[in-house]
Every structure is written in structure tokens, then in C-alpha cells.
Amino acid sequence: MIYDLIIIGGGPAGISAGVYAARKKMKSLLITETFGGQSIVSDDIQNWIGEKNISGLDLAKKMEDHIRSYSDMVDIKSSEKVVEIKKVLCEEGTRVCDFTVTTDKDNSYTAKTLILASGARRRKLGIPGEEKLNGKGVAYCSTCDAPLFSGKRVAVVGGGNAGLEAVQDLFPYASEVFLLEYSESLKGDASTQELIRQNPKLKEIILNAQTLEIIGDKFVSALKYQDRISGETKELAVDGVFVEIGSVPNSEMVKDIVDVDKFGQVVIDSKHSSTSHPGIFAAGDITDDPYKQNNISSGDAVKAALAAYNYLLQKSKANPVEETTDNNKK
Amino acid sequence: MIYDLIIIGGGPAGISAGVYAARKKMKSLLITETFGGQSIVSDDIQNWIGEKNISGLDLAKKMEDHIRSYSDMVDIKSSEKVVEIKKVLCEEGTRVCDFTVTTDKDNSYTAKTLILASGARRRKLGIPGEEKLNGKGVAYCSTCDAPLFSGKRVAVVGGGNAGLEAVQDLFPYASEVFLLEYSESLKGDASTQELIRQNPKLKEIILNAQTLEIIGDKFVSALKYQDRISGETKELAVDGVFVEIGSVPNSEMVKDIVDVDKFGQVVIDSKHSSTSHPGIFAAGDITDDPYKQNNISSGDAVKAALAAYNYLLQKSKANPVEETTDNNKK
Numbered sequence: 001m002i003y004d005l006i007i008i009g010g011g012p013a014g015i016s017a018g019v020y021a022a023r024k025k026m027k028s029l030l031i032t033e034t035f036g037g038q039s040i041v042s043d044d045i046q047n048w049i050g051e052k053n054i055s056g057l058d059l060a061k062k063m064e065d066h067i068r069s070y071s072d073m074v075d076i077k078s079s080e081k082v083v084e085i086k087k088v089l090c091e092e093g094t095r096v097c098d099f100t101v102t103t104d105k106d107n108s109y110t111a112k113t114l115i116l117a118s119g120a121r122r123r124k125l126g127i128p129g130e131e132k133l134n135g136k137g138v139a140y141c142s143t144c145d146a147p148l149f150s151g152k153r154v155a156v157v158g159g160g161n162a163g164l165e166a167v168q169d170l171f172p173y174a175s176e177v178f179l180l181e182y183s184e185s186l187k188g189d190a191s192t193q194e195l196i197r198q199n200p201k202l203k204e205i206i207l208n209a210q211t212l213e214i215i216g217d218k219f220v221s222a223l224k225y226q227d228r229i230s231g232e233t234k235e236l237a238v239d240g241v242f243v244e245i246g247s248v249p250n251s252e253m254v255k256d257i258v259d260v261d262k263f264g265q266v267v268i269d270s271k272h273s274s275t276s277h278p279g280i281f282a283a284g285d286i287t288d289d290p291y292k293q294n295n296i297s298s299g300d301a302v303k304a305a306l307a308a309y310n311y312l313l314q315k316s317k318a319n320p321v322e323e324t325t326d327n328n329k330k
Numbered sequence: 331m332i333y334d335l336i337i338i339g340g341g342p343a344g345i346s347a348g349v350y351a352a353r354k355k356m357k358s359l360l361i362t363e364t365f366g367g368q369s370i371v372s373d374d375i376q377n378w379i380g381e382k383n384i385s386g387l388d389l390a391k392k393m394e395d396h397i398r399s400y401s402d403m404v405d406i407k408s409s410e411k412v413v414e415i416k417k418v419l420c421e422e423g424t425r426v427c428d429f430t431v432t433t434d435k436d437n438s439y440t441a442k443t444l445i446l447a448s449g450a451r452r453r454k455l456g457i458p459g460e461e462k463l464n465g466k467g468v469a470y471c472s473t474c475d476a477p478l479f480s481g482k483r484v485a486v487v488g489g490g491n492a493g494l495e496a497v498q499d500l501f502p503y504a505s506e507v508f509l510l511e512y513s514e515s516l517k518g519d520a521s522t523q524e525l526i527r528q529n530p531k532l533k534e535i536i537l538n539a540q541t542l543e544i545i546g547d548k549f550v551s552a553l554k555y556q557d558r559i560s561g562e563t564k565e566l567a568v569d570g571v572f573v574e575i576g577s578v579p580n581s582e583m584v585k586d587i588v589d590v591d592k593f594g595q596v597v598i599d600s601k602h603s604s605t606s607h608p609g610i611f612a613a614g615d616i617t618d619d620p621y622k623q624n625n626i627s628s629g630d631a632v633k634a635a636l637a638a639y640n641y642l643l644q645k646s647k648a649n650p651v652e653e654t655t656d657n658n659k660k
Binding site: 059063272289298306 | 350354355380381382396473477502522602625627629630632
């Protein structure tokens with residue numbers, strides 16, 4: 001069979017696209033390794049709109065329940081990972097194609113449209129303690145988690161713009177902030193550097209720091225690092241460690257079909273969540289959305305599903321396929 | 331005092347902007363007549379992601395609770411309506427200004443940035459029964475509510491594109507669909523007209539129909555209308571009436587300051603929810619977003635709040651104000 005739509009990913013973007021596609025009676029397949037997305041490790045999400053507090057696991061469960069209630073329209077393959085996407089059955093003289101998706105289980109599925117919602121993975125330090133204390137003092141999103149560190153001593157690892165911005169995000173909350181950078185100088189904007197240096201809460205900028213271990217029993221208590229010049233090993237007593245060394249979009253399987261930016265992020269027109277290829281849409285952390293938040297992923301995925309629906313309606317007409325922009329549609 | 335941010339509106343967009351602004355420690359004011367937005371009249375919202383079912387009132391309550399939990403950062407003026415927005419204290423040689431907002435209570439408030447989230451109002455028929463049966467068979471959003479009419483007989487009022495699309499949205503659910511249009515011909519796209527005429531569920535297209543009354547006790551049972559040619563009054567036995575005669579954005583107070591489209595919708599760059607004026611952002615049904623859904627309003631408002639935060643950070647630097655587009659920011 002040929003699906004109307006295949007959704008790749010089971011985080012907020014994939015779920016949102018699935019619910020809307022189902023309600024538009026598009027026969028859909030959702031392929032994901034897990035449900036919930038990157039925030040599933042959070043003990044305490046405070047910025048999912050409508051919920052003052054919810055754990056990442058509970059939010060993932062609510063989302064999974066929501067999509068599974070549409071099992072008549074949405075088939076779900078969990079524990080499968082998409083490894084290849086190919087264009088097939090392209091209409092002569094157009095860029096209108098179907099798409100075949102192959103997973104790591106060697107299964108192949110075909111659809112008329114795709115929504116890419118496979119997210120991104122945070123670059124990790126890869127040191128002992130990081131995994132164990134993830135969500136227990138180790139954090140990867142300062143916009144999300146800075147408010148959890150009121151009155152705490154916090155280390156930020158990474159001296160690029162993301163690291164500097166994490167320091168700024170922590171100032172209103174943390175009691176003391178330390179900034180560690182592997183190389184001999186900070187890489188972020190000079191003007192932001194100047195701004196953070198003026199704030200007395202920034203206790204120290206530690207350059208040439210190779211992180212070695214995050215220490216803690218139930219919660220982070222210290223960060224161990226080596227001074228790469230002196231070779232000396234030191235321990236910094238902190239309650240939190242923000243790892244801000246970038247993220248990698250899960251776009252490897254599609255980067256030859258749609259335009260990606262220099263970070264590998266899928267470039268979208270944010271009004272319709274459309275990519276450079278007709279029939280392929282994208283939302284969430286795989287895209288070039290600059291903010292990367294759960295509610296944004298969800299909203300942009302709703303646009304993707306409705307744009308895919310319009311795309312199929314247009315295809316079913318005699319007219320050539322084009323994006324619809326009816327401003328009175330509700 | 332001068333606020334960092336004034337948010338105009340208390341629907342999903344306004345609430346979402348407020349939560350994110352508060353967490354960024356922006357001193358904010360939210361002005362709204364009511365909480366919850368247009369979907370507050372729905373008995374059964376099935377497409378707020380994460381909730382299989384929730385009433386409009388319950389969703390509004392959850393949102394109000396969420397924003398009120400940040401009362402340290404967000405002042406709230408409810409039961410006030412913004413009637414005027416003026417630019418003040420504009421920096422010489424730039425378009426960087428503060429903004430003073432005046433309400434129908436003759437109160438004035440000033441802020442460095444604005445988020446416009448005052449939504450839109452559906453055009454209503456203005457006939458007896460419409461208000462009483464709103465949410466009880468009378469509906470204004472086919473994307474939202476078509477699934478509630480499985481096996482039902484439904485009338486759609488309005489022969490423009492929105493009406494034709496409502497008919498399409500109803501086909502997979504309703505048993506019979508009637509389309510009524512006030513004038514002597516349908517106004518929507520010819521190709522869509524052709525498509526819906528082929529579907530046997532479309533029982534009748536009734537032209538020159540002046541709607542007179544929506545009849546029903548607890549739920550819609552009929553639609554009364556007059557044939558404008560013969561003068562004859564008729565009753566159509568239906569379980570639902572979709573009113574699809576357009577909507578009006580609540581942008582009157584700002585249309586001289588930011589660009590609006592021919593529908594009066596505030597034109598935004600959907601990547602940052604920014605308007606044509608520096609320091610003014612917008613999200614939700616007041617904007618030219620083509621889909622108008624709660625989750626989209628929420629996501630776009632998160633972008634607006636984070637873009638406003640970046641705007642203020644940029645202003646605090648020596649550099650000229652410009653939109654930031656750091657792709658690694660999370």
C-alpha cells in the first residue's frame with residue numbers, strides 16, 4: 001500500500017503531525033525509535049504550555065496516548081529507525097514524487113508525502129557521570145532549565161554563543177556561574193562576552209579546560225576537569241552542569257533530497273513547514289528553527305500536517321501542485 | 331514604570347508568550363478581556379496536543395493557572411481591552427521605540443516591546459439560535475470540529491473557499507452535507523467546486539439562501555432560511571451548522587504601526603514571529619498564519635517571546651539591534 005503520509009519521529013513534532021493528519025483522515029504511518037523526544041529525560045518540565053509542572057516521561061505518555069487513540073488512521077512502528085529515504089514514482093516533468101523509507105529492520109514503506117520530525121541529538125561530553133546525572137543537575141537546555149537552579153552554583157561547559165547565552169539565562173537564577181571552554185579562548189560574540197563579564201555572578205571563565213567527570217550521587221555535586229596547560233586536575237563544587245557544545249540534527253538520511261544548512265538542519269519555510277522538495281515537510285529540532293522548544297515543534301508540525309493535507313488535495317485536482325495560502329482557512 | 335514587554339491577549343498565544351517571558355525574567359504585563367481564546371466555547375477539544383479530550387473552559391483554566399503561577403514577573407490586567415497603541419521615546423535616527431498602550435478603562439502602560447496576541451473574531455450570522463447553540467452543533471472551525479459530526483447531517487453556510495474546505499473536511503465524517511450561499515453563485519475556487527460536486531455526500535448546494543434562525547433545544551435540529559428569489563421560507567433538518575463566512579482579526583489598534591494584509595491580518599516573519607516594526611512581535615489568529623490552530627498560536631508565541639528577549643539583549647549591547655539567528659540556540 002501507499003500511505004498518504006509517513007511521519008518520521010515520535011517527539012512533540014511527530015505526535016502533533018500524527019494527530020492532525022489522522023483527523024484529516026490521511027492514512028499515515030509514524031516511525032519512531034521512542035516517544036517523547038529529547039525532553040523525556042527532564043524530571044520537571046515547567047514550560048509545556050498548560051502544565052505548571054510535568055515530568056518528561058509523563059508528557060511523553062500523554063502524547064503517546066493521544067496518537068494511539070487514532071490507531072484507525074495512524075499505523076505506528078516504534079523501535080524502528082529510518083536509515084534511508086528514496087524518491088520513487090516521480091511524475092514526469094515535475095518534482096512530484098512518492099517516497100520510500102527504509103528502516104534499520106530492513107522494512108520499507110512508501111507514501112505520497114513525508115513529515116521529517118526526527119529531531120536532533122545534543123552533543124555530549126561523553127564523560128563518566130554525564131548519563132547517570134542527566135536531568136539530575138546535568139542539563140542541555142538553558143531556556144528550559146535555568147529556573148530550576150535558583151540559588152545554585154552552576155558550571156556551563158562550552159564557550160560558543162550557546163554557552164554564553166546559557167550563562168545569561170542563568171544570571172537571574174543561579175548564585176554563581178562558572179564558564180568552561182576547552183580551547184584557549186571563548187568563541188562566542190565579543191559583545192556578549194563583554195556583557196557577561198560585567199555580571200558579578202560570573203565567578204570565573206576557565207579556559208583550556210578538559211572536562212573529565214561529573215560527580216554526584218543522586219544529584220550533581222562537582223565537575224572534575226583537567227587544566228590542559230598545567231596538566232593539573234581540579235574539582236569544581238557545583239550543583240549543576242549545563243552542557244552547551246552544540247547539537248546534531250538527525251537529518252543524515254534526507255540531506256541529499258532536501259536543502260540543509262551548514263549545521264545539517266533542514267531548511268523550512270516556517271509559514272507552512274515546507275522543505276525545498278514538494279511533498280516533504282519538516283518540523284521540530286531537525287529544522288532550522290532557531291529556538292528549539294517543545295511547543296514550537298508542536299505548532300510547526302501542525303502546520304506541516306495541514307500543509308501536507310492541502311498538498312494532497314491540490315494533487316487530486318487538475319491544477320498543478322502549489323502551496324495554498326488561503327488566509328481565511330481556520 | 332516601563333515594562334520589558336506588554337502582551338495583548340489571553341488566548342493560547344498570549345499565555346504562551348507570558349510563560350516564556352516570565353522564565354526569561356522579562357518584567358511583563360498581560361492585558362486581556364478574557365482567558366482561553368476563541369476555542370473556549372468548545373465542549374470537546376480533541377486536538378490540543380497531549381489531551382485526547384478537554385473542554386474549552388478546562389483548557390482556558392489550565393492556561394490561566396499556568397500564567398498566574400508567574401505573578402512575580404507577569405502583571406495581569408484582565409477585563410481590559412486595548413484600544414490604542416502609540417510609539418513613544420523613539421531613538422533618534424532609528425525605528426527603535428517604546429510603546430504606550432491605552433485601554434478602554436483609560437489606563438495607559440508603557441513597554442520596550444509588544445507581543446500582539448489579541449486574536450480574531452469569527453464573522454457570525456447574527457441570527458436567533460446561533461449564540462445559544464454555539465458549541466452545541468453550531469461550529470466555526472471545520473479542521474477542529476468536523477470529527478464531532480460522524481454520521482450527522484450538516485449544513486455549511488458560506489460559499490467561499492473556507493466554506494468549500496469545510497465541506498471537504500466534513501466528507502469523511504458527516505452522512506450528508508448541505509452548502510448554503512447568500513448570493514447567486516459560489517465564490518470559492520472552481521476546481522474545488524468541481525471536486526466537491528463529485529462527492530455523493532453533498533446533497534444540495536442552496537444558492538440565494540438568507541439564513542433566518544438556527545433551531546434546537548439542547549442541540550441543533552434545523553436551520554431555517556429564506557429563498558431570496560421566491561421569498562419562500564424553508565427548514566432544513568440538520569444536526570450541525572458550520573458558519574464559514576470569514577473572520578476579522580483584532581488588529582484595529584495597531585494597523586497604522588505594523589504591516590497588515592488585505593484581510594487586516596498582521597504580517598509576520600514566521601521564523602521569529604516578528605512584524606514589520608522593530609520591537610513588535612505577533613502570534614496567533616491576529617496574524618497571517620494560514621492555519622489558525624491553538625498549538626500553532628502557542629508555538630509561534632514562544633518564538634515571539636524568545637525573539638523579544640533577544641531583541642532586548644541586543645539593545646543592551648553596543649551593537650545595532652538586529653534579529654539573531656543563532657542556529658545552535660536551544
